[in-house]
Amino acid sequence: MTREVLAIEELTVTLGTRRGAARAVAGVDWSVAAGQTFALVGESGSGKSMSVLAATGLAPRTARVTGRVRLLGEELTAVSPQRRRRLRGRHVGFVFQDPMTSLNPVLTVGRQVAEGCEEHLGMTRRQARDRAVELLDLVGIPSPAQRVDAYPHQFSGGMRQRAVIAMALACEPDLLIADEPTTALDVTTQAQIVELVADLQRRLGTAVVWITHDLGVVAGVADTVAVMYGGRIVEQGPVDAVFAAPGHPYTRALLAARPDPAHAGGDLPAIDGSPPNPLDLPAGCAFWPRCPVRGDARCADELPPLTEVAPGHRVRTFYPAREAR
Protein backbone atom coordinates (compact mmCIF):
# COMPACT_ATOMS: atom_id res chain seq x y z
CA MET A 1 0.00 0.00 0.00
CA THR A 2 1.41 3.34 -0.99
CA ARG A 3 1.58 6.33 1.34
CA GLU A 4 -1.75 8.04 1.93
CA VAL A 5 -1.57 11.77 1.14
CA LEU A 6 -5.09 13.04 1.70
CA ALA A 7 -7.99 11.27 3.33
CA ILE A 8 -11.46 12.68 3.83
CA GLU A 9 -13.98 11.06 6.14
CA GLU A 10 -17.63 11.92 6.64
CA LEU A 11 -17.07 15.40 5.29
CA THR A 12 -20.17 17.57 5.37
CA VAL A 13 -20.38 21.16 4.16
CA THR A 14 -23.40 23.33 4.84
CA LEU A 15 -23.57 26.76 3.25
CA GLY A 16 -25.53 29.48 4.94
CA THR A 17 -27.54 31.24 2.24
CA ARG A 18 -30.21 33.91 2.36
CA ARG A 19 -32.85 31.27 1.73
CA GLY A 20 -31.64 28.86 4.39
CA ALA A 21 -28.96 26.25 4.85
CA ALA A 22 -27.80 24.49 1.70
CA ARG A 23 -26.14 21.13 2.20
CA ALA A 24 -23.46 21.17 -0.49
CA VAL A 25 -21.61 18.07 0.67
CA ALA A 26 -23.28 15.36 2.73
CA GLY A 27 -20.89 12.85 4.26
CA VAL A 28 -18.17 12.07 1.77
CA ASP A 29 -15.25 9.64 2.21
CA TRP A 30 -12.29 9.18 -0.08
CA SER A 31 -8.53 9.17 -0.06
CA VAL A 32 -5.65 9.51 -2.46
CA ALA A 33 -2.17 8.01 -2.21
CA ALA A 34 1.19 9.30 -3.40
CA GLY A 35 1.61 9.08 -7.15
CA GLN A 36 -2.06 8.20 -7.62
CA THR A 37 -4.75 10.16 -9.41
CA PHE A 38 -8.17 10.37 -7.90
CA ALA A 39 -10.95 11.81 -10.03
CA LEU A 40 -14.07 13.47 -8.65
CA VAL A 41 -16.82 13.55 -11.23
CA GLY A 42 -20.19 15.21 -11.23
CA GLU A 43 -22.26 18.02 -12.66
CA SER A 44 -22.04 21.61 -11.47
CA GLY A 45 -23.32 21.91 -7.94
CA SER A 46 -22.79 18.23 -7.12
CA GLY A 47 -20.37 19.24 -4.36
CA LYS A 48 -17.18 17.97 -5.98
CA SER A 49 -15.25 21.24 -5.80
CA MET A 50 -16.78 22.27 -2.50
CA SER A 51 -15.68 19.07 -0.79
CA VAL A 52 -12.05 19.69 -1.75
CA LEU A 53 -12.09 23.44 -0.99
CA ALA A 54 -13.65 22.78 2.41
CA ALA A 55 -11.12 20.06 3.19
CA THR A 56 -8.25 22.47 2.60
CA GLY A 57 -9.74 25.48 4.36
CA LEU A 58 -10.72 27.39 1.23
CA ALA A 59 -14.48 27.17 1.65
CA PRO A 60 -16.40 30.45 1.76
CA ARG A 61 -16.79 32.07 5.16
CA THR A 62 -20.45 31.11 5.36
CA ALA A 63 -19.66 27.40 5.12
CA ARG A 64 -19.91 25.04 8.10
CA VAL A 65 -17.58 22.10 7.68
CA THR A 66 -17.68 18.92 9.73
CA GLY A 67 -15.92 15.58 9.36
CA ARG A 68 -12.28 14.56 9.36
CA VAL A 69 -9.56 15.49 6.92
CA ARG A 70 -6.08 14.00 7.12
CA LEU A 71 -3.23 15.47 5.11
CA LEU A 72 0.03 13.52 5.33
CA GLY A 73 -1.21 12.00 8.58
CA GLU A 74 -2.04 15.36 10.14
CA GLU A 75 -5.63 15.94 11.23
CA LEU A 76 -6.58 19.19 9.46
CA THR A 77 -9.83 19.75 11.30
CA ALA A 78 -7.87 19.92 14.58
CA VAL A 79 -5.23 22.45 13.53
CA SER A 80 -5.36 26.24 13.52
CA PRO A 81 -6.22 28.18 10.35
CA GLN A 82 -2.61 29.43 10.36
CA ARG A 83 -1.29 25.86 10.24
CA ARG A 84 -3.76 25.00 7.46
CA ARG A 85 -2.57 28.05 5.54
CA ARG A 86 1.06 26.91 5.85
CA LEU A 87 0.14 23.46 4.56
CA ARG A 88 -1.59 25.00 1.53
CA GLY A 89 0.90 25.92 -1.12
CA ARG A 90 3.65 24.00 0.72
CA HIS A 91 2.06 20.54 0.59
CA VAL A 92 -1.02 21.13 -1.55
CA GLY A 93 -0.99 22.95 -4.88
CA PHE A 94 -4.11 24.15 -6.63
CA VAL A 95 -4.96 24.62 -10.28
CA PHE A 96 -8.30 26.30 -10.82
CA GLN A 97 -10.74 26.27 -13.68
CA ASP A 98 -10.25 29.55 -15.47
CA PRO A 99 -6.68 30.69 -16.09
CA MET A 100 -8.06 34.01 -17.39
CA THR A 101 -9.26 34.99 -13.92
CA SER A 102 -7.09 32.97 -11.57
CA LEU A 103 -3.98 35.07 -12.19
CA ASN A 104 -3.62 38.53 -10.72
CA PRO A 105 -3.58 41.00 -13.65
CA VAL A 106 -1.30 43.57 -12.02
CA LEU A 107 1.54 41.26 -10.95
CA THR A 108 4.05 39.62 -13.26
CA VAL A 109 3.63 35.91 -13.86
CA GLY A 110 7.08 35.28 -12.40
CA ARG A 111 6.26 37.12 -9.21
CA GLN A 112 3.10 35.07 -8.76
CA VAL A 113 4.99 31.83 -9.30
CA ALA A 114 7.80 32.94 -6.99
CA GLU A 115 5.85 34.22 -4.01
CA GLY A 116 4.96 30.74 -2.76
CA CYS A 117 8.67 29.86 -2.60
CA GLU A 118 9.37 33.02 -0.61
CA GLU A 119 6.54 32.25 1.78
CA HIS A 120 7.10 28.55 2.36
CA LEU A 121 10.71 27.81 1.48
CA GLY A 122 12.23 30.97 2.93
CA MET A 123 13.83 31.91 -0.37
CA THR A 124 15.01 35.44 -1.05
CA ARG A 125 13.29 37.35 -3.80
CA ARG A 126 16.17 36.64 -6.18
CA GLN A 127 16.29 32.90 -5.42
CA ALA A 128 12.55 32.65 -5.83
CA ARG A 129 12.74 34.40 -9.18
CA ASP A 130 15.36 31.94 -10.41
CA ARG A 131 13.14 29.14 -9.20
CA ALA A 132 10.21 30.69 -11.09
CA VAL A 133 12.25 30.59 -14.31
CA GLU A 134 12.98 26.89 -13.71
CA LEU A 135 9.33 26.18 -13.02
CA LEU A 136 8.13 28.02 -16.13
CA ASP A 137 10.63 25.94 -18.08
CA LEU A 138 9.36 22.78 -16.39
CA VAL A 139 5.78 23.41 -17.52
CA GLY A 140 6.91 24.06 -21.08
CA ILE A 141 6.74 27.84 -21.39
CA PRO A 142 9.19 28.92 -24.11
CA SER A 143 11.98 31.41 -23.25
CA PRO A 144 11.09 31.40 -19.55
CA ALA A 145 13.84 33.86 -18.62
CA GLN A 146 12.05 36.54 -20.61
CA ARG A 147 8.48 35.43 -19.93
CA VAL A 148 9.04 35.52 -16.18
CA ASP A 149 8.63 39.31 -16.25
CA ALA A 150 5.54 39.30 -18.46
CA TYR A 151 2.05 40.03 -17.19
CA PRO A 152 -0.80 37.50 -17.43
CA HIS A 153 -2.54 39.41 -20.22
CA GLN A 154 0.52 38.87 -22.39
CA PHE A 155 -0.01 35.08 -22.15
CA SER A 156 -2.46 32.92 -24.09
CA GLY A 157 -5.03 30.83 -22.21
CA GLY A 158 -3.00 27.64 -22.43
CA MET A 159 0.18 29.43 -21.39
CA ARG A 160 -1.59 30.94 -18.43
CA GLN A 161 -2.79 27.55 -17.28
CA ARG A 162 0.77 26.29 -17.60
CA ALA A 163 1.87 29.20 -15.42
CA VAL A 164 -0.83 28.35 -12.88
CA ILE A 165 0.43 24.77 -12.83
CA ALA A 166 3.98 26.07 -12.30
CA MET A 167 2.63 28.13 -9.42
CA ALA A 168 0.89 25.11 -7.90
CA LEU A 169 4.06 23.02 -8.13
CA ALA A 170 6.38 25.78 -6.88
CA CYS A 171 7.05 24.13 -3.50
CA GLU A 172 6.94 20.57 -4.86
CA PRO A 173 3.71 19.74 -3.02
CA ASP A 174 2.68 16.19 -2.17
CA LEU A 175 -0.77 16.81 -3.58
CA LEU A 176 -2.00 18.68 -6.62
CA ILE A 177 -5.66 19.63 -6.76
CA ALA A 178 -6.81 20.28 -10.31
CA ASP A 179 -10.27 21.82 -10.22
CA GLU A 180 -11.60 21.52 -13.78
CA PRO A 181 -8.32 22.89 -15.15
CA THR A 182 -9.22 22.24 -18.77
CA THR A 183 -12.82 23.43 -18.85
CA ALA A 184 -12.01 26.97 -19.98
CA LEU A 185 -9.50 25.91 -22.64
CA ASP A 186 -9.92 24.93 -26.25
CA VAL A 187 -9.78 21.25 -27.08
CA THR A 188 -6.20 20.97 -28.32
CA THR A 189 -4.93 22.93 -25.36
CA GLN A 190 -6.98 20.73 -23.04
CA ALA A 191 -5.15 17.66 -24.24
CA GLN A 192 -1.79 19.38 -23.74
CA ILE A 193 -2.63 20.40 -20.18
CA VAL A 194 -3.86 16.90 -19.30
CA GLU A 195 -0.69 15.43 -20.73
CA LEU A 196 1.46 18.00 -18.88
CA VAL A 197 -0.09 17.20 -15.50
CA ALA A 198 0.22 13.47 -16.08
CA ASP A 199 3.86 13.88 -17.11
CA LEU A 200 4.73 16.07 -14.12
CA GLN A 201 2.99 13.61 -11.82
CA ARG A 202 5.16 10.78 -13.16
CA ARG A 203 8.30 12.86 -12.68
CA LEU A 204 7.49 14.32 -9.27
CA GLY A 205 5.43 11.51 -7.73
CA THR A 206 2.66 13.93 -6.77
CA ALA A 207 -0.77 12.71 -5.80
CA VAL A 208 -3.44 14.35 -7.96
CA VAL A 209 -7.10 15.02 -7.26
CA TRP A 210 -8.70 15.76 -10.58
CA ILE A 211 -12.09 17.45 -10.35
CA THR A 212 -13.90 17.30 -13.65
CA HIS A 213 -17.09 16.57 -15.50
CA ASP A 214 -15.16 15.26 -18.47
CA LEU A 215 -15.31 11.47 -18.38
CA GLY A 216 -12.83 11.26 -21.22
CA VAL A 217 -10.19 12.88 -19.03
CA VAL A 218 -11.08 10.54 -16.16
CA ALA A 219 -10.61 7.48 -18.32
CA GLY A 220 -7.26 8.81 -19.49
CA VAL A 221 -5.62 9.90 -16.26
CA ALA A 222 -7.34 8.58 -13.14
CA ASP A 223 -6.62 5.48 -11.07
CA THR A 224 -9.76 5.72 -8.99
CA VAL A 225 -12.91 7.70 -9.50
CA ALA A 226 -15.80 8.90 -7.36
CA VAL A 227 -19.03 10.07 -8.96
CA MET A 228 -20.87 12.70 -6.96
CA TYR A 229 -24.52 13.61 -7.12
CA GLY A 230 -26.44 15.96 -4.82
CA GLY A 231 -23.53 16.25 -2.38
CA ARG A 232 -23.00 12.48 -2.01
CA ILE A 233 -20.78 9.92 -3.63
CA VAL A 234 -23.03 7.60 -5.63
CA GLU A 235 -20.33 5.40 -7.08
CA GLN A 236 -16.68 4.93 -6.30
CA GLY A 237 -14.00 2.52 -7.43
CA PRO A 238 -11.09 1.75 -9.72
CA VAL A 239 -11.57 3.57 -13.03
CA ASP A 240 -11.47 0.41 -15.12
CA ALA A 241 -14.10 -1.30 -12.98
CA VAL A 242 -16.42 1.71 -12.92
CA PHE A 243 -16.17 2.31 -16.65
CA ALA A 244 -16.52 -1.36 -17.51
CA ALA A 245 -19.43 -2.07 -15.19
CA PRO A 246 -21.06 1.11 -13.91
CA GLY A 247 -23.41 0.11 -11.12
CA HIS A 248 -25.35 3.32 -10.46
CA PRO A 249 -28.04 4.46 -12.90
CA TYR A 250 -26.55 7.99 -12.81
CA THR A 251 -23.08 6.77 -13.77
CA ARG A 252 -24.61 4.71 -16.55
CA ALA A 253 -26.52 7.76 -17.80
CA LEU A 254 -23.37 9.91 -17.67
CA LEU A 255 -21.38 7.34 -19.63
CA ALA A 256 -24.18 6.99 -22.14
CA ALA A 257 -24.27 10.77 -22.63
CA ARG A 258 -20.69 10.86 -23.88
CA PRO A 259 -20.34 11.70 -27.56
CA ASP A 260 -19.41 8.58 -29.45
CA PRO A 261 -17.48 9.03 -32.70
CA ALA A 262 -18.96 5.79 -34.02
CA HIS A 263 -22.42 7.28 -33.93
CA ALA A 264 -21.64 10.83 -35.02
CA GLY A 265 -24.56 12.94 -36.18
CA GLY A 266 -27.23 11.45 -33.93
CA ASP A 267 -28.72 13.15 -30.89
CA LEU A 268 -26.81 12.62 -27.64
CA PRO A 269 -28.75 10.80 -24.96
CA ALA A 270 -29.47 13.28 -22.15
CA ILE A 271 -30.60 12.82 -18.56
CA ASP A 272 -34.14 14.17 -18.13
CA GLY A 273 -34.86 16.65 -15.37
CA SER A 274 -32.39 18.81 -13.46
CA PRO A 275 -30.02 18.33 -10.50
CA PRO A 276 -31.57 18.55 -7.04
CA ASN A 277 -31.87 21.83 -5.17
CA PRO A 278 -29.29 21.76 -2.35
CA LEU A 279 -31.74 23.81 -0.23
CA ASP A 280 -34.30 21.04 -0.49
CA LEU A 281 -32.72 17.62 -0.96
CA PRO A 282 -34.92 14.52 -1.14
CA ALA A 283 -34.97 12.33 1.96
CA GLY A 284 -33.99 9.26 0.02
CA CYS A 285 -31.80 8.92 -3.04
CA ALA A 286 -31.10 12.37 -4.54
CA PHE A 287 -31.18 10.92 -8.06
CA TRP A 288 -34.54 9.24 -7.53
CA PRO A 289 -36.72 11.85 -9.37
CA ARG A 290 -34.60 11.46 -12.53
CA CYS A 291 -33.82 7.77 -12.23
CA PRO A 292 -34.83 5.49 -15.10
CA VAL A 293 -34.87 2.30 -13.00
CA ARG A 294 -36.48 3.51 -9.79
CA GLY A 295 -38.82 0.90 -8.46
CA ASP A 296 -40.79 1.88 -5.42
CA ALA A 297 -41.39 4.41 -2.65
CA ARG A 298 -38.30 3.09 -0.87
CA CYS A 299 -36.04 5.14 -3.19
CA ALA A 300 -37.84 8.33 -2.23
CA ASP A 301 -37.82 7.78 1.54
CA GLU A 302 -34.71 5.83 2.33
CA LEU A 303 -31.09 6.68 1.54
CA PRO A 304 -29.40 3.70 -0.12
CA PRO A 305 -26.06 2.82 1.53
CA LEU A 306 -22.78 2.61 -0.39
CA THR A 307 -22.61 -1.11 -1.11
CA GLU A 308 -19.60 -2.98 -2.39
CA VAL A 309 -20.41 -4.68 -5.69
CA ALA A 310 -16.86 -5.76 -6.48
CA PRO A 311 -13.55 -5.35 -4.58
CA GLY A 312 -13.10 -1.59 -4.02
CA HIS A 313 -16.10 -0.77 -6.20
CA ARG A 314 -19.01 0.67 -4.24
CA VAL A 315 -22.39 1.90 -5.40
CA ARG A 316 -25.12 3.86 -3.62
CA THR A 317 -28.35 2.45 -5.08
CA PHE A 318 -30.96 -0.17 -4.29
CA TYR A 319 -30.87 -1.31 -7.90
CA PRO A 320 -27.24 -1.78 -8.94
CA ALA A 321 -26.82 -2.91 -12.53
CA ARG A 322 -25.32 -6.37 -12.45
CA GLU A 323 -24.27 -6.78 -16.06
CA ALA A 324 -21.45 -4.95 -17.78
CA ARG A 325 -22.35 -2.12 -20.07
Add this chain to the structure above:
Amino acid sequence: MARFVLRRLLQSAVVLLGVTLVVFLLLQLVPGDPVRVALGTRFDQETYDALRERSGLDRPLLAQYLSYVGHALTGDLGVSFRSGQPVTTIVLERLPATLSLAVTAVLLALLVAVPLGIVSAVRSGSLVDHAARVFSQFGVSVPDFWMGIMAILLFAGVLGWLPPSGYVALTEDPARWASHVILPAAAVGLVTASILTRFIRSSVLEVLAEDYVRTAEAKGLRGRVVVLRHVLRNALIPVVTVVAVQVASLIGGVIVIEVLFAWPGIGRLTYDAVQARDYPVLQGAVLFVASLFLLVNLLVDILYARLDPRITLR
Protein backbone atom coordinates in the same frame (compact mmCIF):
# COMPACT_ATOMS: atom_id res chain seq x y z
CA MET B 1 4.15 58.03 -23.48
CA ALA B 2 5.68 61.36 -24.54
CA ARG B 3 3.35 61.42 -27.52
CA PHE B 4 0.40 60.68 -25.27
CA VAL B 5 1.29 63.55 -22.94
CA LEU B 6 1.83 65.94 -25.83
CA ARG B 7 -1.49 65.05 -27.39
CA ARG B 8 -3.29 65.41 -24.10
CA LEU B 9 -1.70 68.82 -23.53
CA LEU B 10 -2.92 69.99 -26.94
CA GLN B 11 -6.40 68.71 -26.15
CA SER B 12 -6.23 70.54 -22.83
CA ALA B 13 -5.46 73.79 -24.65
CA VAL B 14 -8.65 73.42 -26.65
CA VAL B 15 -10.64 72.73 -23.48
CA LEU B 16 -9.14 75.78 -21.80
CA LEU B 17 -10.08 77.93 -24.77
CA GLY B 18 -13.64 76.74 -24.33
CA VAL B 19 -13.45 77.53 -20.62
CA THR B 20 -12.36 81.11 -21.30
CA LEU B 21 -15.22 81.57 -23.75
CA VAL B 22 -17.87 80.23 -21.36
CA VAL B 23 -16.57 82.23 -18.40
CA PHE B 24 -16.28 85.34 -20.51
CA LEU B 25 -19.84 85.07 -21.79
CA LEU B 26 -21.27 84.18 -18.39
CA LEU B 27 -19.72 87.24 -16.85
CA GLN B 28 -21.49 89.39 -19.42
CA LEU B 29 -24.77 88.05 -18.06
CA VAL B 30 -23.96 88.90 -14.45
CA PRO B 31 -25.87 92.00 -13.40
CA GLY B 32 -23.87 94.93 -12.11
CA ASP B 33 -21.31 97.24 -13.64
CA PRO B 34 -17.75 96.42 -12.59
CA VAL B 35 -16.59 99.97 -13.19
CA ARG B 36 -19.23 101.38 -10.85
CA VAL B 37 -18.38 98.81 -8.22
CA ALA B 38 -14.67 99.62 -8.53
CA LEU B 39 -15.25 103.36 -8.18
CA GLY B 40 -17.55 103.20 -5.19
CA THR B 41 -20.45 105.64 -4.67
CA ARG B 42 -18.82 109.00 -5.37
CA PHE B 43 -17.36 109.55 -8.82
CA ASP B 44 -17.91 111.76 -11.83
CA GLN B 45 -18.64 110.75 -15.41
CA GLU B 46 -15.12 111.62 -16.51
CA THR B 47 -13.45 109.22 -14.07
CA TYR B 48 -16.00 106.57 -15.00
CA ASP B 49 -15.32 106.89 -18.74
CA ALA B 50 -11.60 106.94 -18.16
CA LEU B 51 -11.61 103.66 -16.19
CA ARG B 52 -13.98 102.07 -18.72
CA GLU B 53 -11.65 102.96 -21.52
CA ARG B 54 -8.52 101.93 -19.60
CA SER B 55 -10.08 98.53 -18.84
CA GLY B 56 -11.12 98.11 -22.47
CA LEU B 57 -14.76 97.69 -21.45
CA ASP B 58 -15.88 100.23 -24.05
CA ARG B 59 -14.77 98.01 -26.90
CA PRO B 60 -16.98 95.43 -28.66
CA LEU B 61 -17.31 92.00 -26.93
CA LEU B 62 -15.47 90.05 -29.58
CA ALA B 63 -12.53 92.44 -29.49
CA GLN B 64 -12.47 92.20 -25.70
CA TYR B 65 -12.46 88.41 -25.84
CA LEU B 66 -9.79 88.11 -28.51
CA SER B 67 -7.50 90.48 -26.74
CA TYR B 68 -8.05 88.57 -23.47
CA VAL B 69 -7.14 85.23 -25.07
CA GLY B 70 -4.19 86.79 -26.86
CA HIS B 71 -2.78 88.15 -23.64
CA ALA B 72 -3.60 84.97 -21.72
CA LEU B 73 -1.38 83.03 -24.13
CA THR B 74 1.57 85.10 -22.94
CA GLY B 75 0.64 84.53 -19.30
CA ASP B 76 -0.98 87.93 -18.92
CA LEU B 77 -4.45 87.53 -17.46
CA GLY B 78 -5.10 91.25 -17.15
CA VAL B 79 -5.11 93.42 -14.08
CA SER B 80 -7.50 93.46 -11.15
CA PHE B 81 -10.17 96.17 -11.33
CA ARG B 82 -9.79 96.66 -7.64
CA SER B 83 -6.11 96.61 -6.85
CA GLY B 84 -4.62 97.19 -10.27
CA GLN B 85 -2.23 94.25 -9.67
CA PRO B 86 -1.66 91.67 -12.44
CA VAL B 87 -4.15 88.79 -12.09
CA THR B 88 -1.46 86.16 -12.69
CA THR B 89 0.48 87.48 -9.71
CA ILE B 90 -2.61 87.54 -7.51
CA VAL B 91 -3.60 83.97 -8.36
CA LEU B 92 -0.07 82.60 -7.95
CA GLU B 93 0.17 84.31 -4.57
CA ARG B 94 -2.89 82.46 -3.40
CA LEU B 95 -1.80 79.11 -4.78
CA PRO B 96 0.41 77.91 -1.87
CA ALA B 97 -2.40 78.43 0.64
CA THR B 98 -4.90 76.46 -1.43
CA LEU B 99 -2.48 73.71 -2.42
CA SER B 100 -1.25 73.18 1.13
CA LEU B 101 -4.83 72.98 2.40
CA ALA B 102 -5.96 70.63 -0.36
CA VAL B 103 -2.96 68.32 -0.07
CA THR B 104 -3.23 68.16 3.74
CA ALA B 105 -6.95 67.46 3.54
CA VAL B 106 -6.49 64.66 0.99
CA LEU B 107 -3.61 63.12 2.94
CA LEU B 108 -5.72 63.17 6.10
CA ALA B 109 -8.60 61.64 4.18
CA LEU B 110 -6.42 58.87 2.72
CA LEU B 111 -4.87 58.19 6.12
CA VAL B 112 -8.34 57.52 7.49
CA ALA B 113 -10.09 56.06 4.45
CA VAL B 114 -7.56 53.52 3.16
CA PRO B 115 -7.17 51.51 6.38
CA LEU B 116 -10.80 51.96 7.34
CA GLY B 117 -12.07 50.95 3.90
CA ILE B 118 -9.84 47.87 3.78
CA VAL B 119 -10.64 46.64 7.29
CA SER B 120 -14.31 47.35 6.73
CA ALA B 121 -14.30 45.18 3.59
CA VAL B 122 -12.06 42.38 4.86
CA ARG B 123 -14.04 42.15 8.12
CA SER B 124 -17.33 42.92 6.45
CA GLY B 125 -20.24 42.62 8.83
CA SER B 126 -18.01 43.14 11.87
CA LEU B 127 -18.22 45.91 14.45
CA VAL B 128 -15.48 47.86 12.68
CA ASP B 129 -17.42 47.60 9.44
CA HIS B 130 -20.59 48.93 11.03
CA ALA B 131 -18.69 51.75 12.73
CA ALA B 132 -17.03 52.65 9.42
CA ARG B 133 -20.36 52.73 7.65
CA VAL B 134 -21.90 54.97 10.30
CA PHE B 135 -18.85 57.23 10.08
CA SER B 136 -19.04 57.54 6.31
CA GLN B 137 -22.78 58.06 6.36
CA PHE B 138 -22.24 60.85 8.88
CA GLY B 139 -19.41 62.40 6.91
CA VAL B 140 -21.33 62.35 3.65
CA SER B 141 -24.49 63.85 5.14
CA VAL B 142 -22.96 66.62 7.23
CA PRO B 143 -21.84 69.68 5.24
CA ASP B 144 -18.18 70.62 5.65
CA PHE B 145 -18.89 74.19 6.76
CA TRP B 146 -20.98 72.91 9.68
CA MET B 147 -18.15 70.56 10.54
CA GLY B 148 -15.82 73.55 10.34
CA ILE B 149 -17.95 75.68 12.66
CA MET B 150 -18.22 72.85 15.17
CA ALA B 151 -14.48 72.28 14.99
CA ILE B 152 -13.80 75.96 15.62
CA LEU B 153 -16.22 76.00 18.55
CA LEU B 154 -14.69 72.92 20.12
CA PHE B 155 -10.97 73.14 19.47
CA ALA B 156 -10.55 76.91 19.32
CA GLY B 157 -13.41 77.97 21.57
CA VAL B 158 -13.97 75.44 24.34
CA LEU B 159 -10.59 73.75 24.42
CA GLY B 160 -8.49 76.60 23.09
CA TRP B 161 -5.97 74.21 21.57
CA LEU B 162 -5.88 75.63 18.08
CA PRO B 163 -6.28 79.05 16.47
CA PRO B 164 -9.82 79.56 15.11
CA SER B 165 -8.73 80.92 11.76
CA GLY B 166 -5.94 82.55 9.81
CA TYR B 167 -3.01 81.43 7.73
CA VAL B 168 0.73 81.21 8.14
CA ALA B 169 2.82 80.19 5.15
CA LEU B 170 4.42 76.76 5.39
CA THR B 171 7.76 78.21 4.33
CA GLU B 172 7.56 80.86 7.04
CA ASP B 173 6.83 78.73 10.09
CA PRO B 174 5.92 75.05 9.55
CA ALA B 175 4.69 74.52 13.12
CA ARG B 176 2.36 77.49 13.07
CA TRP B 177 1.24 76.56 9.56
CA ALA B 178 0.32 73.12 10.86
CA SER B 179 -1.65 74.51 13.80
CA HIS B 180 -3.64 76.68 11.41
CA VAL B 181 -4.18 74.11 8.66
CA ILE B 182 -5.37 71.26 10.85
CA LEU B 183 -8.94 72.44 11.46
CA PRO B 184 -9.91 73.44 7.92
CA ALA B 185 -8.09 70.37 6.53
CA ALA B 186 -9.92 68.09 8.95
CA ALA B 187 -13.27 69.70 8.15
CA VAL B 188 -12.79 69.18 4.41
CA GLY B 189 -10.86 65.93 4.78
CA LEU B 190 -13.57 64.26 6.82
CA VAL B 191 -16.07 64.59 4.00
CA THR B 192 -13.52 63.32 1.50
CA ALA B 193 -12.60 60.49 3.87
CA SER B 194 -16.24 59.42 4.09
CA ILE B 195 -16.64 59.29 0.35
CA LEU B 196 -13.34 57.44 -0.06
CA THR B 197 -14.04 54.95 2.74
CA ARG B 198 -17.25 53.86 1.03
CA PHE B 199 -15.57 53.64 -2.31
CA ILE B 200 -12.54 51.72 -1.06
CA ARG B 201 -14.76 49.35 0.91
CA SER B 202 -16.86 48.40 -2.09
CA SER B 203 -13.83 48.22 -4.36
CA VAL B 204 -11.97 45.90 -1.96
CA LEU B 205 -15.08 43.76 -1.51
CA GLU B 206 -15.32 43.38 -5.26
CA VAL B 207 -11.67 42.37 -5.61
CA LEU B 208 -11.90 39.95 -2.66
CA ALA B 209 -14.41 37.93 -4.70
CA GLU B 210 -11.98 37.61 -7.62
CA ASP B 211 -10.59 34.21 -8.55
CA TYR B 212 -7.01 35.40 -8.24
CA VAL B 213 -7.55 36.19 -4.57
CA ARG B 214 -8.59 32.58 -4.06
CA THR B 215 -5.46 31.56 -5.97
CA ALA B 216 -3.38 33.67 -3.60
CA GLU B 217 -5.07 32.04 -0.60
CA ALA B 218 -4.58 28.62 -2.15
CA LYS B 219 -0.86 29.41 -2.31
CA GLY B 220 -0.91 29.67 1.47
CA LEU B 221 0.09 33.32 1.61
CA ARG B 222 -0.53 35.19 4.86
CA GLY B 223 -3.72 37.20 5.04
CA ARG B 224 -1.75 40.42 5.17
CA VAL B 225 0.19 39.56 2.01
CA VAL B 226 -2.99 38.57 0.20
CA VAL B 227 -4.64 41.87 1.06
CA LEU B 228 -1.69 44.19 0.56
CA ARG B 229 -0.14 42.55 -2.51
CA HIS B 230 -3.07 41.00 -4.32
CA VAL B 231 -6.16 42.90 -3.29
CA LEU B 232 -5.10 46.44 -2.56
CA ARG B 233 -3.39 47.30 -5.81
CA ASN B 234 -6.31 46.09 -7.88
CA ALA B 235 -8.82 47.76 -5.58
CA LEU B 236 -7.04 51.10 -5.70
CA ILE B 237 -7.13 51.44 -9.48
CA PRO B 238 -10.71 52.80 -9.54
CA VAL B 239 -10.10 54.71 -6.30
CA VAL B 240 -7.38 56.79 -7.96
CA THR B 241 -10.00 58.48 -10.10
CA VAL B 242 -12.13 59.41 -7.11
CA VAL B 243 -9.12 60.76 -5.23
CA ALA B 244 -8.16 62.83 -8.25
CA VAL B 245 -11.62 64.31 -8.61
CA GLN B 246 -11.54 65.15 -4.91
CA VAL B 247 -8.13 66.81 -5.18
CA ALA B 248 -9.23 68.82 -8.18
CA SER B 249 -12.46 69.94 -6.56
CA LEU B 250 -10.62 70.82 -3.35
CA ILE B 251 -8.24 73.04 -5.28
CA GLY B 252 -11.07 74.94 -6.87
CA GLY B 253 -13.94 74.51 -4.56
CA VAL B 254 -13.28 74.89 -0.87
CA ILE B 255 -14.71 78.38 -1.07
CA VAL B 256 -16.89 78.14 2.03
CA ILE B 257 -14.16 76.61 4.15
CA GLU B 258 -11.60 79.17 3.02
CA VAL B 259 -14.00 81.98 3.84
CA LEU B 260 -14.91 80.41 7.19
CA PHE B 261 -11.30 79.98 8.26
CA ALA B 262 -10.02 83.21 6.69
CA TRP B 263 -7.74 81.08 4.54
CA PRO B 264 -6.31 83.24 1.75
CA GLY B 265 -6.58 80.65 -1.04
CA ILE B 266 -8.06 80.53 -4.52
CA GLY B 267 -11.54 79.83 -3.15
CA ARG B 268 -11.43 82.93 -0.98
CA LEU B 269 -10.07 84.89 -3.95
CA THR B 270 -12.94 83.73 -6.15
CA TYR B 271 -15.45 84.67 -3.48
CA ASP B 272 -13.99 88.16 -3.07
CA ALA B 273 -13.78 88.64 -6.84
CA VAL B 274 -17.47 87.80 -7.24
CA GLN B 275 -18.39 90.23 -4.47
CA ALA B 276 -16.33 93.00 -6.01
CA ARG B 277 -17.32 92.23 -9.63
CA ASP B 278 -13.58 91.94 -10.22
CA TYR B 279 -14.01 90.14 -13.55
CA PRO B 280 -10.36 89.76 -14.55
CA VAL B 281 -9.52 88.11 -11.21
CA LEU B 282 -12.59 85.88 -11.40
CA GLN B 283 -11.76 84.84 -14.95
CA GLY B 284 -8.16 84.23 -13.99
CA ALA B 285 -9.10 82.12 -10.97
CA VAL B 286 -11.54 79.97 -12.97
CA LEU B 287 -9.05 79.50 -15.78
CA PHE B 288 -6.43 78.50 -13.28
CA VAL B 289 -8.64 75.98 -11.52
CA ALA B 290 -9.67 74.51 -14.88
CA SER B 291 -6.00 74.11 -15.82
CA LEU B 292 -5.24 72.32 -12.56
CA PHE B 293 -8.24 70.06 -13.13
CA LEU B 294 -6.92 69.07 -16.55
CA LEU B 295 -3.44 68.57 -15.16
CA VAL B 296 -4.70 66.31 -12.38
CA ASN B 297 -6.66 64.28 -14.91
CA LEU B 298 -3.57 63.83 -17.04
CA LEU B 299 -1.61 62.69 -13.99
CA VAL B 300 -4.38 60.20 -13.15
CA ASP B 301 -4.19 58.66 -16.60
CA ILE B 302 -0.44 58.30 -16.27
CA LEU B 303 -0.85 56.79 -12.79
CA TYR B 304 -3.45 54.37 -14.15
CA ALA B 305 -0.99 53.02 -16.63
CA ARG B 306 1.58 52.63 -13.85
CA LEU B 307 -0.87 50.69 -11.66
CA ASP B 308 -2.45 48.53 -14.33
CA PRO B 309 -0.07 46.88 -16.78
CA ARG B 310 -2.95 46.14 -19.15
CA ILE B 311 -3.25 49.84 -19.94
CA THR B 312 -0.82 51.34 -22.40
CA LEU B 313 -0.81 55.05 -23.15
CA ARG B 314 -1.03 55.87 -26.79
